[in-house]
Amino acid sequence: MKVNFFATCLCDTVKAEVAKKSVVLLEQLGCEIIFPEKQGCCGQPSLNSGYIEGSKPAMKNLIAAFEENDHPIVTPAGSCAASIKRYPEYLADEPEWAARAQKVADRLFELTQFIVNELGVENVGARLKGRAVYHPSCSLIRKLGVREEPLRLLANVEGLEMVPIKNQETCCGFGGTFSVKMSEISGEMVKEKVHHISEVQPEYLIGADISCLMNIGGRMTREGRPVKVLHIVDVLMSR
Structure with missing residues (x-):
């Protein structure tokens, strides 16, 4: 199974080993990892502070980054996953982007959720x-x-x-x-x-x-x- 990996800012800056081990574990479970290089911050810090409009460029960048294919997206951070799941709500006043956000959100899984529910392990x-x-x-x-x-x-x-x-x-x-x-x-x-x-x-x-x-x-x-x-x-x- 081909899987997109979303590393998140915390993995990138302070816990790189978590990202590396997540990739290795998924590979051991039979996944082929794809890393969309255009991915960036999901906007969670500013979204949590109520700066929805200011967060939209980050949201749209992430959506576009994961539209390169239709494979599942897996991340080892539940808080980032939860933020992305709300993108359709945040982008509701832009129907085209909201629809694109929904398609990305539907393919997104937290690591343990993916392993147990999607891989059946x-x-x-x-x-x-x-x-x-x-x-x-x-x-x-x-x-x-x-x-x-x-x-x-x-x-x-x-x-x-x-x-x-x-x-x-x-x-x-x-x-x-x-x-x-x-x-x-x-x-x-x-x-x-x-x-x-x-x-x-x-x-x-x-x-x-x-x-x-x-x-x-x-x-x-x-x-x-x-x-x-x-x-x-x-x-x-x-x-």
Whole structure:
């Protein structure tokens, strides 16, 4: 199967290994990766801040970049996927662009969603020994409806014990620009999240959204918590 890969800004600038491992994993699962070189930022930061008009050039650029073919589009970032899924709404006053946006959105999948639902794979042969907590990001569970897919993949990782925490699905406090504009509230939210994680003494914190992992991981580092932060693709590529 031919698949377009959407790398996202965070992968490009701070977590390149997540993008690389995602590509390798998809290739191991039988996908041929296409990387449209004209892709850029999806506009999420400005969209989340309400600057819809100012975000339209970025949206249109991304739409055009992925119109090169009709193959599925896969990304390891749920928050970016959720933003693109709303493009038709943002471009509603330009019907032609809204229709083009809908076609792109319909082909777009978050990585675990694609592996489980489109490829029909729940066991990728990964091995990782230890106790872990999974953080379900708001973008995945609330915006994309991706709740069980990451858990199914993690359940099949040999040696990995997944442990629940209190208020597991509560927001970590990042929320994009929310963490800047409402920094005091955001800080208290991530402190609470880290407290609940620390109660069960895991070796790993696993998530499928880089931004949330950076937020929670940063707090745990400041508190001196000995928990290793992993994107889910890091786990799925462990052997």
